[in-house]
Amino acid sequence: MLRWSGLALRYPQRAEGLQFADGELHAGEHLLLRGPSGSGKSSLIxxxxxLRRASAGEVWLAGRSLSALSNPAIDAWRGEVLGVLPQRLHLIEGLSVRENLELPWLAVGRPPETARLGHLCERLGLEGLQKRLPSQLSVGQMQRVALARALARGPRLLLLDEPSSSLDDAATAALxxxxxxxxxxxxxxxxxxxHDARVVQGLATLPGxxxxxxxxAC
Incomplete structure (x- = not known):
């Protein structure tokens, strides 16, 4: 389903860069991307x-090569097959929880799927929070809103970048x-x-x- 080869990321006016080992992920499998700060985990995500163009190498997802797609095509492709839970959640403060959750559909000019959105809110415990603004939520609640947004359109692959970085032990375990x-x-x-041992332990029993x-990085 996902494969990458020869990936490198170089920076203007800097001699050093990042070179990534090849990897692949088949349907039904899950991958822990581990490493200390500065090893390039967020860059690889x-x-x-x-979200970034590689300086060298290639990424294939669901049979599509990213280098063959324009930026608008990549945005459309990402919405169809990927969900991303970023380290910085990027909830829009001026919008309610409900409006933030509707964005993945509105971004591609489609009406929100009310039944799916309602199911996600129920499953993630967000039913009573939909009229609130992000500033009125706890960190754990904001994380669940961002997770619901990432899952909104039924992705085949969910990318999570340091999901425990702002959470205490109890909230990390629950997430x-x-x-x-x-x-x-x-x-x-x-x-x-x-790079969090709590995450490694919490996902240790996940099949595949x-x-x-x-x-x-050197």
């Missing part, structure tokens, strides 16, 4: 999601249990970037879990 259950219920593959270790 951005490359795999088509990981919820993500694991949703992945198995909806047949979604997970790719999780983390693999690990890719990134080394610190």
């Amino acid at each position: 951005a490359l795999l999601a088509g 990981l249990q919820l993500v694991s259950e949703l992945a198995q219920e909806q047949g979604v593959s997970l790719l999780v970037a983390t 879990l693999k690990t890719l270790q990134l080394e610190p």
Whole structure:
């Protein structure tokens, strides 16, 4: 389903860059992307999601090569097959929870799927929060809103970038249990970037879990 080869990311006016080991993820599998800060986990997530262009190498997802797609085509493709839970949640403060959750459909000019949205809100415990603004939510609640938004259009692959970075132990455990259950219920593959041992332990029993270790950049 997902494969990358020869990926590199270089920076203007800097001699050093990032070179990534090749990897692949088949349907039904999950991947823990591990490594210390500075090893390029977030950069690799951005490359795999088509949020950044690689300096070299290629990414294929569901038979499509990212380098062959224009930026608008990548945006449309991402909405169809990918969900992304970023480290910075990027909820729009001026919009209610409900309006934030409707954005994945509105961004592609489609009406929100009310039944699916209602099911996600019920499953993630967001029913009573839909009229609130992000500033009126706890960190854990904002995380669940961002997760619901990432799952809104039924992605085949969910990318999570350091999902525990702002959460305490209890909230981390609850999020990981919820993500694991949703992945198995909806047949979604997970790719999780983390340096947190709590995440590694929390996902250890997930069927089909693999690990890719990134080394610190030179």
